Amino acid sequence: MKKIILALVAVLTAAASTSALAWPRSFVNVDGSTTTITAQPTRVLSTSVTVTGTLLAIDAPLIASATDAAGGFFGQWQKVATERSIKKLWPAGSVDLESAYLEQPDLIVVSKSGADSALNQIKELQSIAPTIIVDYSTQSWQELAKQLGEALGSEKQVEKTVAEFDLLVAKAKTQLNLPEGKANIISYHGAGVTNAVAKPEGAHALLLAALGFQLESPDPNWHTGPAFHSDFLRVNYEKLTQLTAETSFLLEATDQRAQRLMSDEVLQNLPSVKNQQVYGLGENTFRVDLYSSKEIINNMLKRFGS
Structure with a gap:
């Protein structure tokens, strides 16, 4: 029994050490700049309502998100956002920096393009928390998910989610x-x-x-x-x-x-x-x-x- 306990402790210690070694990490933004993320994020703020859907899909620790221009969330994941108590921030195109600051995020996600882009406020957002820039317009949501997974340290979770979806697509194609x-x-x-x-x-x-x-x-x-x-x-x-x-x-x-x-x-x-x-x-x-x-x-x- 003692050997089993010691072996379990060793495994847990190794896992913890591996996790610790993963941080800090550098994230390469779509504009070529680099963001240093010091620790695994636990309070993510999305300035892009479009990216929010993918963050929810990969079970990101999302706390708040910008909305669409009308002040709402997209219908396809509105229920999920409600269940997870995601706070609604500003409408697309009307960034409220004070609201972002008050949420005390440890990671902010910005879209490079689209009406929900907060790229013009990137410097101010960077002063609040590490901020990454992604582009959802030129790739599938799966590729976007993989990029977000790198920033969140949830690569395995993302890999599983994407694999399940790709299997769904492949099966549907045959039908x-x-x-x-x-x-x-x-x-x-x-x-x-x-x-x-x-x-x-x-x-x-x-x-x-x-x-x-x-x-x-x-x-x-x-x-x-x-x-x-x-x-x-x-x-x-x-x-x-x-x-x-x-x-x-x-x-x-x-x-x-x-x-x-x-x-x-x-x-x-x-x-x-x-x-x-x-x-x-x-x-x-x-x-x-x-x-x-x-x-x-x-x-x-x-x-x-x-």
């Missing part, structure tokens, strides 16, 4: 009988305003590609406006008439809402409209994380499952 031809993803708002088309390298397109779709790539010359995004191309409404994919998915939409595009007289010659293959990607699909990805997969299985 889908997809329509022929290419597909596109449209953020459709109608005439008189800017619309958007997903780029192949964006998170939405990457998920559909993993499920077996071939994505149409919009012409970069269609871009309009001063803002450039890595995941979607902002285009004038008239450019939508030049899309050629046989199937279209509408961002943040159910199949019922997709009928609005189907009824648009200007877009009647789109191949996807002629094929009667315009679908909603899902009501909670504005951003891609574990939760919205599962919604998209479930919708695809209901629609194209064999």
Whole structure:
């Protein structure tokens, strides 16, 4: 018995020593700078509501998060955030540094891009706690999760979560009988305003590609406006008439809402409209994380499952 106890103590001591040796650690930010994280974070503050979804998915010790522009959390993980008592901070685009300070975080997460980016306040945030910068627009949520796991010291947890999801995607792919031809993803708002088309390298397109779709790539010359995004191309409404994919998915939409595009007289010659293959990607699909990805997969299985 004594030998067993001594062996157990040795194992625990070794584990503790290994954990201690992991800190401090350096995190390479997306802008090439480096953040030193002195100890494993226990109070994480997210300045990006988009990144918050992935932090929740990997069970990060999240205490507070910025919200969307309307002051809410995304519908796909609202329940999870409530269960974990995640405090709502400022709306996207309105960083409140005093609120961040009062939360006493030991790690702050900032997004490089998007309307929920707090990059302009990076120096002030760095004076509150170690601050890392990530970019969710040019990679899958799984890759983002792996980066966050490095900063949190939760690589094994992240590896398990990602592996389970990748298995779900692989299984779903074998069960889908997809329509022929290419597909596109449209953020459709109608005439008189800017619309958007997903780029192949964006998170939405990457998920559909993993499920077996071939994505149409919009012409970069269609871009309009001063803002450039890595995941979607902002285009004038008239450019939508030049899309050629046989199937279209509408961002943040159910199949019922997709009928609005189907009824648009200007877009009647789109191949996807002629094929009667315009679908909603899902009501909670504005951003891609574990939760919205599962919604998209479930919708695809209901629609194209064999």
